[in-house]
Amino acid sequence: MPLFQRFTLTQYLIEERRRFPGANGDFNALILDVALACKAIARAVAFGELGGVLGNHNGEAGGSVNVQGETQKKLDVISNQYFTRMNEWGGHLAGMASEEMDDAYQIPAQQPRGNYLLVFDPLDGSSNIDVNVSVGSIFSILRAPQAVIDSGRDVIEADFLQPGSKQVAAGYALYGPTTMFILTVGNGVSGFTLDPNLGEFMLTHSHMQVPADTHEFAINASNSRFWERPVKRYVDECLAGKTGPRGKDFNMRWIASMVAEAHRILMRGGVFLYPRDTKDPCKPGRLRLLYEANPIGFIMEQAGGRASTGHQPMLGVQPTSLHQRIGLVFGSKNEVERIERYHAEPASTGQDNPLFAERSLFRT
């Protein structure tokens, strides 16, 4: 297709803004700053070993550890810097928070402050970076509390503790065979592909929709002995395939980059589970609510899919801390609803199910 039959991200945002005559353009400028950070990260990722960006931050011997207790990759730190640098000067933000920063990030005193909060995972799936498997960046935009906007005061953790239903926008960039930028501003989901010649994101996927049904599921099966019963039941039934209660065969996927799994699911359906489990009582789930579960949840819901803790819709959860972890299930609506039903059923139903006793491939 000739190039200029496509919209750029900038043109798309301008068109969207025309629907809101009162909007002052701040919000669009913020999205473009985020997209610029993603383009910079895409370049750093693309150079890999040639750019000296692989491996652990602060050397291989231990390296540095973030607030999650996870070893930081060089690219985790570089990506975090791109996000903060590209977004701290524009005057659109009251503050930021990131997986890679213990506390809320303050807009430097010499810069103007704005009305929004930006929360991000600068590099999701970074354990894959050294083996050249897709990684991405995930972001969520919230409105700053009115008291912050009025006073211009520094942001504190409590300002970010808003349920996912309050998100103004969310998106991710995926650094795969092509770099893509996926965005929702609460009016459906649009996908853009980076034109490497122009350095522009071009609208390539309009009105993205997650199919309601699927025969693909994604879960880290090495945790199966720690799963709660509803999750075991669901996976057992998928594995039982045609001869089991589902009456159809399923396929399994695990990339270990949640953002890449989310993209696959957005493109062709599927269900992803990183459920709450009993592996570590201090960690109620693996993934983080504010910058992983909520933005991906918002995108899924805007694309006709669903996101849940298993017990309640993800976007209804009231956060209690910046780096809170949570059980996450998202994807094709009918599968997520089925998993929620299994969680809602009394425990005895599962125990009585002969599938657990005799046919469970993951029984403990």
Ligand code: AHG
């Ligand atoms: P991050 O790289 O931001 O710490 O997130 C990694 C996450 C997520 O992307 C992925 O689904 C999950 O960790 C993989 O976990 P396992 O190592 O248990 O497979």
Ligand code: MN
């Ligand atoms: Mn992550």
Ligand code: MN
């Ligand atoms: Mn990360």
